[in-house]
Amino acid sequence: MKTGTRMFLSSAAFGAAIASIYWYVSHETVGTMLLALIGVALLFVAAYIFLTVRGDRRQVAADAADAQPQDAAGEIIGPLPAESVWPIMLAIGVVLALDGLVYGVWLAVLGFIFATFSGVALFRESR
Amino acid sequence: MQFANSGEPAVVRCSLRSFFLRCVPCGLALSGCGSYGPPAGSTRQAQAIHGLWGVLLWTGIAVGIIVYALILWSVLRYRNRSDATPPPQFTGNPPLEITWTVIPLLIVGVLFFLTYRVERYVQDVSPHPAVTVNVTAFRWSWRFLYQGSGKAIAGTPDQPPQLVLPVGQTVRVIVTSQDVVHSFYVPEFLFKRDAIPGVKNAFDLDIAKPGVYRGECAEFCGLSHARMLFTVKAVPAAAFASWMQSR
Amino acid sequence: MNGTVAEAVRPPRKAQSADFVAWLVTTDHKRIGVLYMCTSFAFFLIAGILALAIRAQLAAPGLSVVGPHAFNELFTLHGTAMIFLFVAPFGLGLANYLVPLQVGAADMAFPRVNALSYWLFVAGGLTVFSGAATNGGAADAGWFAYAPLSDIRNGSGAGMDLWIVGLLMVSAASIMTGINLLATSLLYRAPGMTMWRLPVFTWEMIVTSILILMAFPPLATALAMVFVDRRLGGHFFDAAHGGNPILYQHLFWFFGHPEVYIMILPFFGVVSETIPVFSRKPVFGYVGLVLSALAIGGLSVGVWAHHMFATGAVTNSFFSAVSFLIAVPTGVKFFNWIGTMWRGQLTFPTPMLFSIGFLLNFLIGGITGVIMASPPVDFHIEDTYFIVAHLHYVLMGGSVFAIFAAIYFWFPKVFGFRLGETLGKWSFWMMLPGFNLTFFPMHVLGLWGMPRRVVTYPALAGWAHLNLLATAGSVLLALGVLLTVVNVWLSSRRPTPAGDDPWGGYSLEWVTTSPPPEHNYEWIPAIRSERPAYDMRQTAAKAP
Ligand code: HEM
Ligand SMILES: [Cu+2]
Ligand SMILES: [Cu+2]
Numbered sequence: 001m002k003t004g005t006r007m008f009l010s011s012a013a014f015g016a017a018i019a020s021i022y023w024y025v026s027h028e029t030v031g032t033m034l035l036a037l038i039g040v041a042l043l044f045v046a047a048y049i050f051l052t053v054r055g056d057r058r059q060v061a062a063d064a065a066d067a068q069p070q071d072a073a074g075e076i077i078g079p080l081p082a083e084s085v086w087p088i089m090l091a092i093g094v095v096l097a098l099d100g101l102v103y104g105v106w107l108a109v110l111g112f113i114f115a116t117f118s119g120v121a122l123f124r125e126s127r
Numbered sequence: 128m129q130f131a132n133s134g135e136p137a138v139v140r141c142s143l144r145s146f147f148l149r150c151v152p153c154g155l156a157l158s159g160c161g162s163y164g165p166p167a168g169s170t171r172q173a174q175a176i177h178g179l180w181g182v183l184l185w186t187g188i189a190v191g192i193i194v195y196a197l198i199l200w201s202v203l204r205y206r207n208r209s210d211a212t213p214p215p216q217f218t219g220n221p222p223l224e225i226t227w228t229v230i231p232l233l234i235v236g237v238l239f240f241l242t243y244r245v246e247r248y249v250q251d252v253s254p255h256p257a258v259t260v261n262v263t264a265f266r267w268s269w270r271f272l273y274q275g276s277g278k279a280i281a282g283t284p285d286q287p288p289q290l291v292l293p294v295g296q297t298v299r300v301i302v303t304s305q306d307v308v309h310s311f312y313v314p315e316f317l318f319k320r321d322a323i324p325g326v327k328n329a330f331d332l333d334i335a336k337p338g339v340y341r342g343e344c345a346e347f348c349g350l351s352h353a354r355m356l357f358t359v360k361a362v363p364a365a366a367f368a369s370w371m372q373s374r
Numbered sequence: 375m376n377g378t379v380a381e382a383v384r385p386p387r388k389a390q391s392a393d394f395v396a397w398l399v400t401t402d403h404k405r406i407g408v409l410y411m412c413t414s415f416a417f418f419l420i421a422g423i424l425a426l427a428i429r430a431q432l433a434a435p436g437l438s439v440v441g442p443h444a445f446n447e448l449f450t451l452h453g454t455a456m457i458f459l460f461v462a463p464f465g466l467g468l469a470n471y472l473v474p475l476q477v478g479a480a481d482m483a484f485p486r487v488n489a490l491s492y493w494l495f496v497a498g499g500l501t502v503f504s505g506a507a508t509n510g511g512a513a514d515a516g517w518f519a520y521a522p523l524s525d526i527r528n529g530s531g532a533g534m535d536l537w538i539v540g541l542l543m544v545s546a547a548s549i550m551t552g553i554n555l556l557a558t559s560l561l562y563r564a565p566g567m568t569m570w571r572l573p574v575f576t577w578e579m580i581v582t583s584i585l586i587l588m589a590f591p592p593l594a595t596a597l598a599m600v601f602v603d604r605r606l607g608g609h610f611f612d613a614a615h616g617g618n619p620i621l622y623q624h625l626f627w628f629f630g631h632p633e634v635y636i637m638i639l640p641f642f643g644v645v646s647e648t649i650p651v652f653s654r655k656p657v658f659g660y661v662g663l664v665l666s667a668l669a670i671g672g673l674s675v676g677v678w679a680h681h682m683f684a685t686g687a688v689t690n691s692f693f694s695a696v697s698f699l700i701a702v703p704t705g706v707k708f709f710n711w712i713g714t715m716w717r718g719q720l721t722f723p724t725p726m727l728f729s730i731g732f733l734l735n736f737l738i739g740g741i742t743g744v745i746m747a748s749p750p751v752d753f754h755i756e757d758t759y760f761i762v763a764h765l766h767y768v769l770m771g772g773s774v775f776a777i778f779a780a781i782y783f784w785f786p787k788v789f790g791f792r793l794g795e796t797l798g799k800w801s802f803w804m805m806l807p808g809f810n811l812t813f814f815p816m817h818v819l820g821l822w823g824m825p826r827r828v829v830t831y832p833a834l835a836g837w838a839h840l841n842l843l844a845t846a847g848s849v850l851l852a853l854g855v856l857l858t859v860v861n862v863w864l865s866s867r868r869p870t871p872a873g874d875d876p877w878g879g880y881s882l883e884w885v886t887t888s889p890p891p892e893h894n895y896e897w898i899p900a901i902r903s904e905r906p907a908y909d910m911r912q913t914a915a916k917a918p
Binding site for chain 3: 004007011015028034035042045053061063065068069071082083085088094098101122125
């Protein structure tokens with residue numbers, strides 16, 4: 001994943017550069033801050049990729065130009081789909097909670113409870 | 128090149144510059160000068176903008192024609208006639224690709240340079256304007272206050288106000304808004320400036336031609352946005368002075 | 375290599391249990407992709423009907439088909455739905471379907487989060503539209519809802535609040551999908567699928583996803599601040615109490631301009647897949663296409679205030695320069711597509727027709743974009759119908775034509791049968807002139823000074839004619855769209871089996887069956903270039 005890390009590192013550098021240039025020509029704070037934040041966020045992504053893929057056999061196979069399909073044998077490429085009710089439940093909870101901000105606090109509270117419950121269930125299921 | 132319909136005077140000084148800035152854009156219009164393009168512009172600033180528009184338009188048309196030609200040529204020339212041999216499987220051509228990166232870069236470089244010059248001119252504000260008008264936008268009309276004279280004009284959606292201004296003098300306009308964002312826009316001046324609550328936005332107009340020009344609010348501002356109109360009446364300086372004295 | 379016909383027409387596996395519940399609880403990226411695309415297409419049809427109402431009102435000067443308030447609701451919902459609920463989500467839906475297949479993964483990196491994204495997107499869309507049922511009606515402040523017009527103290531009712539919370543849900547959904555797509559395309563690639571062999575579509579989605587991650591947080595911030603102003607007595611954007619309306623515009627357009635690239639890059643990806651296949655050549659300048667996507671993504675975060683040239687509050691020259699620059703990588707892509715067709719053997723089934731339509735229309739939108747990148751010219755053009763023309767040339771003529779190309783191209787892969795070619799071609803030949811008749815005259819109206827978002831206009835010389843022309847064109851355009859809908863219906867009543875690879879495709883998804891099995895691949899070939907399916911055919915042809 002050298003390509004990926006490098007891509008994000010250079011994007012982060014680009015963010016820093018454009019933030020500096022923008023500050024230099026405009027002395028405008030909001031835009032400069034937003035641009036700088038972009039640089040920082042990209043740096044995080046670069047670091048995350050670098051740390052997760054280090055020494056991962058599957059990643060090595062994916063990046064090998066002459067890899068054979070069986071090189072990743074025994075490793076599943078990506079998760080297998082399974083059914084789950086919790087995503088839609090959590091979404092319903094979030095809708096109720098947010099629409100509740102408009103229609104009335106009772107709905108928001110109901111939605112919040114519903115969302116928390118579904119969220120916890122979703123989280124436990126995915127482990 | 129035919130300029131018969133361009134509305135330009137018969138004797139056209141055809142320096143390259145005036146050719147691109149004035150004649151060509153007009154030549155485009157099929158039935159008379161400028162009728163499918165923007166107004167020729169009634170302020171000095173507008174005339175500069177109009178010239179820049181001409182350059183951008185014709186550059187755009189030239190690029191458009193070339194690229195359309197390339198697309199249509201590919202489509203017509205390389206449409207499949209027989210399935211016999213597969214086409215050559217080439218994957219690129221770096222020198223060519225560098226060329227078509229660099230040439231557009233040069234084109235936009237020139238366009239930016241021309242833009243920059245015109246923008247400097249249009250945004251320039253004179254230290255000594257002859258007249259200063261404070262324009263306040265509100266939902267859904269305008270209030271014009273002539274600085275230093277107490278003369279004020281306000282309109283309603285049904286009775287759009289008229290802003291009277293002198294020809295041949297520098298007019299400073301300072302726009303603001305008392306509620307939401309509006310925009311002070313006179314198409315004949317090829318210019319608009321947003322009226323923003325809490326902000327005083329200043330710009331200069333040097334009106335070159337007397338006339339009555341339509342003005343409108345260009346930033347969507349709610350229910351009667353479409354009726355937030357006004358007119359600008361540009362009169363000779365002497366007439367303006369006596370108008371200021373009246374009432 | 376081709377799947378058997380009998381297999382091809384069999385519907386996706388779990389639908390056999392014919393149960394509706396299976397779709398509600400699915401975490402299969404293919405099903406979620408289909409749901410995403412169908413839902414966003416439904417929003418397209420609704421928003422299209424709203425557009426016809428707008429064109430009816432504007433058919434002649436002085437009409438009152440709808441009143442001014444209804445008109446404001448119409449264009450607000452139209453714009454919101456097209457941008458937030460159709461073009462961008464359709465791209466995400468397509469990516470949901472294709473990216474795991476193209477990189478050779480079994481599913482997205484986080485399948486449950488993926489399902490959550492989809493349901494939040496649906497909920498957000500419905501919430502936005504539910505505003506129409508409130509007393510004050512739906513949101514009516516335009517798709518960018520400038521503060522302080524969108525403040526409650528300036529009129530709008532609960533519809534506006536629902537618009538805000540609805541878009542917050544859509545933002546959350548987009549961010550999660552962005553993360554998911556990034557993780558999938560970076561970390562779940564099959565052996566040998568190096569980054570520089572990813573299909574161009576996947577590359578464009580990588581850049582799109584990065585842009586989503588940068589653009590949506592500022593939007594969510596701006597929306598939340600408007601909500602605080604409206605409901606909790608805040609004064610962020612209220613100048614009378616020290617607030618700053620310009621701040622909203624900065625936050626919004628810091629989202630808004632990257633968003634336009636979120637709405638076009640996926641479709642640059644689509645035509646980068648279709649044009650090579652129908653030219654029977656590899657894509658020309660693969661590296662150039664990838665680098666130009668990255669360049670566009672980078673530059674697109676530095677142009678936001680070209681939407682604010684007339685505010686007098688920004689450094690116009692900076693934004694002008696970067697906006698001019700962004701035309702260069704866009705131009706590179708154009709030349710690469712032409713280079714792909716050059717000396718090829720072009721065939722013109724419906725997806726190729728729509729791809730060429732994309733090229734023809736998008737070029738005009740790109741050129742008007744460069745013209746508007748010049749602030750002095752933009753002083754005249756901004757907020758007139760010229761903008762309406764520009765944005766429709768890039769979005770409708772560009773993105774939507776590419777969406778139709780994508781529908782015709784991948785439909786056989788997704789459902790196992792083809793869409794009819796005759797109706798498809800009719801659809802294209804109605805949409806192309808219909809689109810241009812509708813939107814070309816708007817350039818002229820804008821140059822004459824017709825402002826956008828007006829419920830009616832004076833009968834100045836020529837205005838009535840051009841507006842009528844636009845309305846007539848919109849009817850033709852709508853009929854063209856309708857033909858494709860009819861085509862889907864008729865084709866599914868008498869399905870013509872497509873086989874695994876009806877077009878002679880290049881990327882990995884054409885290797886598996888149509889529709890693909892639940893885990894996508896029974897086996898994966900050795901990947902040696904960015905055209906694994908092509909390589910496989912070549913090897914098979916050489917073998918005795
Ligand atoms: C060559 C590249 C492009 C350039 C230089 C460009 C430039 C611009 C500029 C300067 C504006 C602001 C005009 C104004 O409000 O005064 C604008 C508006 C807009 N552009 Fe582009 N553009 C380009 C490509 C695109 C693409 C690819 C899309 C979307 C697919 C797009 C969608 C829009 C939209 C939706 C607006 C209107 C926003 C609104 O006011 O509602 N543009 N463009
Ligand atoms: Cu207004
Ligand atoms: Cu933009």
